[in-house]
Amino acid sequence: MNRILFSTCLIFALLLQQAQAQVNSDSIGQTTHTTEGRVLYKQLIEKLNRSDSTLQRKDFLTLYYGSVYQPAYQLELIDSIEQRIKEYNLLQEFFNAYELADTLLAFHPVSITAYFEKSFSCYALKRIDEESINKQKYKLFIKCVLSSGDGGDLPFVVISYNDAIEVLKYLQVKYKDVQELDNGLLVAALSKKYQGIDKIYFRLATPR
Numbered sequence: 247m248n249r250i251l252f253s254t255c256l257i258f259a260l261l262l263q264q265a266q267a268q269v270n271s272d273s274i275g276q277t278t279h280t281t282e283g284r285v286l287y288k289q290l291i292e293k294l295n296r297s298d299s300t301l302q303r304k305d306f307l308t309l310y311y312g313s314v315y316q317p318a319y320q321l322e323l324i325d326s327i328e329q330r331i332k333e334y335n336l337l338q339e340f341f342n343a344y345e346l347a348d349t350l351l352a353f354h355p356v357s358i359t360a361y362f363e364k365s366f367s368c369y370a371l372k373r374i375d376e377e378s379i380n381k382q383k384y385k386l387f388i389k390c391v392l393s394s395g396d397g398g399d400l401p402f403v404v405i406s407y408n409d410a411i412e413v414l415k416y417l418q419v420k421y422k423d424v425q426e427l428d429n430g431l432l433v434a435a436l437s438k439k440y441q442g443i444d445k446i447y448f449r450l451a452t453p454r
Contacts, residue, residue, distance in 0.1 A: 271311040271394050271403040278312030291355050310356045310390045314405050318353040328359040328408050340367040358387050358412045388416045401447035410448040
């Protein structure tokens with residue numbers, strides 16, 4: 247088990263290093279819109295769930311940006327469940343957080359919040375192997391977002407407001423607020439400049 251876990255985490259780490267080139271999130275997402283594309287998407291989910299070592303960088307991008315084209319994508323429901331998972335962990339109800347994260351990931355397997363919060367609950371429950379795998383998946387989907395733009399002239403592309411918040415947390419930037427603009431953009435006003443900028447921009451991915 248430990249050898250398999252080590253191998254999987256090593257592959258994940260290598261993929262993280264490769265996830266730098268900018269991607270066309272819209273084009274990637276649209277590939278899952280057809281009947282054939284949804285079959286492929288289902289196969290990728292099955293591989294993700296078993297931490298299949300054959301998954302490539304493009305597969306993680308397809309999983310993330312293709313999720314908005316799937317019938318199960320219900321943004322309001324996803325947002326509300328993610329908030330409840332956070333609340334369970336804050337209340338130290340770690341098993342409830344763990345189970346609810348699993349419930350969400352069963353139909354929305356690219357929830358950055360769910361992976362982060364589940365890894366936290368796994369740590370509290372001393373499920374170390376699971377903590378490591380969920381933390382790596384969290385980082386991989388964060389890297390998908392970071393490879394989609396630069397946060398300035400090319401906004402980072404996210405599939406939800408919550409994911410934008412998770413990216414800001416990952417970058418360890420302090421921000422005053424995050425506002426949604428009329429054109430589908432989110433702008434985070436930073437309390438302190440990050441790499442010379444005082445605002446970070448995100449674009450919400452929507453089916454086209």
